[in-house]
Structure formats: structure tokens, C-alpha cells
Amino acid sequence: MNYVSHPLIRPESIEERRYQLSIALRALDGNTMVVLPTGLGKTAVALIVAASRLYSHRGRVLVLAPTKPLVEQHLRFFKQFLLIQNGSEPDEPDFAMFTGDTSPAERTRAWEACRVCFATPQVIKNDCLAGRYSLADVVLLVVDECHRAVGNYAYVFLAGHYCTAAKDPLLLAMTASPGGDPAKVQEVCDNLHIEAVETRVETDEDVRPYIHERDIQYVDVYLPEELQAALVVLRGLVESRLGRLAKLNFRVPKPDKLSMKALNALNAQIQQRIRTRDPSAFIAASLHAECMKLRHAISLAETQGSEALKHYLARLGAEGVSSAGSKASKRLVADPAYKNLIEAAGGWKEELHPKASIVRELVRAQLAAHPESRIIVFATYRDTVQTLVDTLTAAGIACERFVGQASRDAERGLSQKEQIASLARFREGEFRCLVATSVGEEGLDVPSTDMVIFYEAVPSEIRSIQRKGRTGRSGSGTIVVLVTKGTSDEAFRYVSQSRERAMVTEIKGMSTAPAPPPAPAPAPAVSSATRQADILSFAPAGPAITIDDRETSSRVVGRLHELGASIALERLEVGDYAIGDRILVERKTVQDFMNTLVERDLFGQIKAMADAVPRPVLIIEGEGDLYTVRNIHPNAIRGTLAAITVDMGVALIRTRDADDTAETLYVLAQREGSERGERKVHPKKSYRSVREEQEYALAAFPNVGLKSARLLLEHFGSLKAIIDAEPEELAAVHGIGEKTARAIWDLARRPYR
Secondary structure, three states: OOEOOOOOEOOOOOEOOHHHHHHHHHHOOOOEEEEOOOOOOHHHHHHHHHHHHHHHOOOEEEEEOOOHHHHHHHHHHHHHHEOOOOOOOOOHHHEEEEOOOOOHHHHHHHHHHOOEEEEOHHHHHHHHHHOOOOOOOEEEEEEOOHHHOOOOOHHHHHHHHHHHHOOOOOEEEEEOOOOOOHHHHHHHHHHOOOOEEEEOOOOOOOOHHHOOOEEEEEEEEOOOHHHHHHHHHHHHHHHHHHHHHHHOOOOOOOHHHOOHHHHHHHHHHHHHHHHOOOHHHHHHHHHHHHHHHHHHHHHHHHHHOHHHHHHHHHHHHHHHHOOOOOHHHHHHHOOHHHHHHHHHHOOOOOOOOHHHHHHHHHHHHHHHHOOOOOEEEEOOOHHHHHHHHHHHHHOOOOEEEEOOOOOEOOEOOOOHHHHHHHHHHHHOOOOOEEEEOHHHOOOOOOOOOOEEEEOOOOOOHHHHHHHHOOOOOOOOEEEEEEEEOOOHHHHHHHHHHHHHHHHHHHHHHHHHOOOOOOOOOOOHHHOHHHHHHHHHHHOOOOOEEEEEHHHOOOHHHHHHHHHOOEEEEEOOOOOOEEEOOOEEEEEEEHHHHHHHHHHOOHHHHHHHHHHHOOEEEEEEEOOOOHHHHOOOOHHHHHHHHHHHHHHOOOEEEEEOOHHHHHHHHHHHHHHHHHOOOOOOOOOOOOOOOHHHHHHHHHHOOOOOOHHHHHHHHHHHOOHHHHHHOOHHHHHOOOOOOHHHHHHHHHHHHOOOO
16 A cells, blocks of 8 residues: 655555545645545645645645534644654644633634644634734645535635635535535535536546545335324415415415425415515414414324324424414414314324334344444434434434534433544444434544434435445445335435436536636625725725624624624624614614514613613614514504613614614714714713703612603602612612612722722
């Protein structure tokens, strides 16, 4: 066996594969997307490129991955094979790992010391926004699972920022499957400033010697009578809802054609009617919600099993009897047919779907023939994962579940630390079977997995390729896909196969097409970006804005950074953006504004902000009509807006989109920063009566608004009497609490320093 020879790569450690070297050489010429099926060594390509850049350039390498387990995996790989500049063993400070568990101060110190940094993208984005360090000397940015670089994902911001800030930028993007949609693939390339695409498939001549045989088997599964009967009930419930929608003059799909595409088309009709204030449209929206719930129940019955269906029906039932439950849930659980289904489900004492027992037998047979095997079972839903773990454990097979971090109801997720530990135990053979949701599809470093079982077919070509890539990496492997006959499993099987073929064709076309000639640099006279850069380069630091650290995933923050704002990130108790000591801004999209009004404490949020500063601002973002988002009487919405603006004194600003919001915030910060002289605590008013002056002065005390000020003045008769009163006397006034009374008394007696 030949090995890669390089001064910064440990001798005789990385197998020399012609296709990897070819891809690495191309990647050193310009920003490159590398598309390689899982198991063909994307990380080895990244290591070769990183070693070359560190050897020829002074600077550091930044490796990004979307999850902590993947970040830790890359760190482990680089530590194992990379040497430092003089070819000696690297010191610990040469490597740094940044995740949300690392404090900003620690990250700043580690950045200055390290040569290679491994991080999740949101952490690096936050640090760049806050100006904690610069990417100027990063000589290579590696973006793993780069198909995520769409919309407002942190990769998009970081790629643009890096290509602008770095002295000698080079970006290497990696994925096993960017998707079969040409428009989406092009969007990823544009967002990451990709100049070339390098791809290989398992049938390529230079790849074939390194491919191990993978046997793909499709196992037909047939539903038992009990689940077929449940499906009859569920489809009857769907048919009745669609019938009611048809009577309201909506074009409805056939009950047996109730795909998400059909439901989305139906929803588009409903939303159009809502915009015309058609009263029947709101009834239709609720019926549509019932159809969505029923479709999900049908999918569970067909592809997951009786236990998953029972759990879902139980959650629907709890929602239907809750005071906070939706009308759709309440109406659904009150339906006699639904009640009969619940009663029938109560008699199911064990898993009815044959898939669970098939998985058990497949795992048992594999371990009997090959006791050292490692097996991964993929299932879409957590309920199914738990059912499979219980089934396998009862059969004496050691296994563990592998799910995401989020906890739901009584079910606890796995922290990233727990995920890493579970993978380590699996890798070391402490247990032989891992049962995983989609969180296990990206980047699992388990090279000796011998069997992968798909509990259900998935329509996504990305997920399908990632699942298949978990086996056949260092030896032959088996892939088993369970397909329930006559259900969506069959459709998804053929959809994913078709999309995989389309993706390979599309990517091959992109990689073989000649690179377009570089476009001439735009003249400054017609380039707004250049004009902005010129202006900012001669201007002082942009206006200061403090941003709540939970807002950094929004496009608003990225745009503020582009505009040159001086950004500080911290956790704000109220509001989303703070400008100086007078302005707090709460940002809500149209949908979020209406949801908060109906489901959460909108007035409490706004009042807390209004009480905190003299200049509160509410931005409602989006061009949607407030009066059509939810089924709420227009006068209720008008009353809400009046209360916010008139009663609470909050300025209301409407913006088109996130960019418009950012530019509005920037202008607010510019105006606030440009004011000269000492600011007055209260806004100027040309004339106030004595009564108004008294009310206004008292309203400035902590926790005291105009309403409370008037109550106190009417009771005591003067400001002096209020200030001289004891806390108990103040609290005795109806509407004044002990906390407010103590705050008035304390502030009036506290020495001025």
C-alpha cells in the first residue's frame, strides 16, 4: 500500500488514493465543492488541502461542521494525522475546538494560539459579529455538510464574510449529497462562492478499487388486519373533512391522493380566500389542519406501526381536551369515529406492524453469523426508535438509541456530549446495534458498520445517500430497506432512487463543464457594494447596537454587520436590540406578532420593554396583512395596536423584510449616536400643566407608570406627601403593590452619588 507523503502529514498514515489527490490538487486552485459518497474520504481530502495550505502560507485553518459530534470527529482525525510546520508532533494549543460550551473569553484566547480550529458555524458567526477575532489570516475554510448553506444558515454569512475579510481566502466545501434540485445546488454554490465542483461516484474508474461491495435488499412488508382497519377509519375521517371543504367550494384532492403537495395547494386556496375576508375560509383553515393531523396518523399507521400511532393519538387526545388546544384538535377528538379508533387502539397490547419483528430477526441473524458486526437501524420518528430499542433489548440484543438534543413531553433528548459518548461506545464495540433518527445520518464515524437497516424508505435523496454511506466503508456491507406494500413506503422508494440518479447526473454535469471565465471587476461607479466599502473604510466605526444573542440566527444581524454596525452580543432581559441607553427594539414578524397575541403574553412583553426605557420601539416585519394571518376580529387587532402605541407609548414601525429591518435599526442607531449634549431623561414637550408635570415626575420612579402616578397623587394630594409616606402607606393604595411602594420609598431616600 502506498501512503501520502507530505511534511505535515504523519508518515505512512493516510492511504494514497489517486482520486483524493486529484481532488485536493484542484481544490488548491480555487474555492471548490467536493461531492463524495460517504466512506470515500472527504475528511482525508480536507486534511491534504489543509496540510498544503499550512505548509505554504502563514496562517490558520478553520474547519466548520454543523454539530458538536462532527466537530469532535474532525478534531480527532486531524490530531491523529496532522503534524505542525516543522514536521514535529503538534502541541495541544495548536488545535482548538469551539462549540457553544466554550466561553467567549476562552475562544478568544484559544484562537490566538491555535493553528487549526474546529467549530460549529453559529459560534464563529457570533464571534465575528462581536469582533472577538478576525478571519484575516485564515488560509483555508473547510465547510462540512455544505448542502446546508441555504437561506439564512450560518454558513452563508461566514462564507461571504471570510471571502471578504481574509487576505488569501480559499474555501473547501464538502458533502456526500448536495441534492437533486439544480436550483438548490446552484444556490449552495453561489452562497459559498464556489468556483469549481469536484465529484466522484462509486462507478468511476479511479474510485472503483476502493469500493467494497454493498448488497441492497428491499423487503416487502404487509400490514396486519388491525392496522388496515385503523386506516379505513382514518381515511373515512379524511374523506368527511374533504367533503365539507368541497361544499365550501374549494378544489380538494381525492382522499387516496392526499399528498403534502395536494394539501399545500389546498392551503394556498384557503389563504387566498382569507385575504378576501371570506368568513368560510377560516372554517376551511381549521378543516385543513384536521386533514394534516389525519394524514400524519395515516403515515404512522402505514410505515411506523401501532405503538407510534397510539402515542400520536394520545397526544392528539390530550391536545383536544386542553383549554389551549386548537379547534381542529377539539373537533377531531369529539368525532365518534375517532373515539371508536381510540377504543380499538386501547386493545393493542404489543407492536402490530411486522417491521419491528423483521428488524429484530435481521439483527439477530447478522450477529449470529458475524458476532463482531456493528449495525445501524434508521427510523424517522423517536417513538419508533424507542419501540425498536425495547424490542431488541427484550430479545437480548444490546443496543442504544441515538436521537437529537430536543426533549419532548416526558422523553429526554441526548445532549451532544451524550451523543459523542454513545458513538464512542458503539465504535469500541460495547454494544452492537445503534437505533438512530436522522441525527445519525450526517457524518457518523463508524467505519466498520456491516449492516444498515432503513425502517422506512425516505423520499430525500440526501438522506438516502447518507444512510447508505454508513456501511461498506472498510469492508462489504448490507443495506436493507423495509417497504410496506401499498403505502407511501413504495412511492418514497422510487422517488429517492429517481432523485439520486438525477443528482448524480446534475453534479457530473457541473464538474465536467468548463469553468466560466472570471467576470471583469465591476466599476465603482455602478457597484453599490464597492461604494459602501469605500465609505466604511474612511468612516469611523459604525453606530453601536447591542443584540440579544438569541437573535444571531436572523438575517437582520448579518445585514447589520454588512452595513458596518458596531455589534455587541449579550442576553437582553427585554427587547431584541438595544441602541444606547434610551432605545429598546422588539422585532416580530407578522406571523410571530399574531401568534404572540393569541398564544403568549404580547402585552407583557411590550410593557416590560416600555417600562425599561423612554424610547421603546416595536418593529413588525413582513408585508403580510395583520388582519388575515389569524382568525381574529379586525377590531381586536386595531385595539391591540392602539394600546401598544397610545397607552404604552411604544413607537410602531413596519418593515418589508429582514434587510429593511436591519437598515431601519442602523438609521435609528446613527441618529441616536449623532445627538450632541446631555440627553434629557424625558422627551421634550413644549407645554405641560402643573398636574401633568406632577404626574410625569412621579411616573419616572421605578415600576410607576402614569396610571399608578395618578392613583398615588389622588390619594396623597402632593408629591411631597408621597415621598414622605412609609412603604406600608403607599402599598395601601389600591393598585400599588409592595414592590412598587418599596422602590418609591427607597429611591426617594437614597443618597445621590
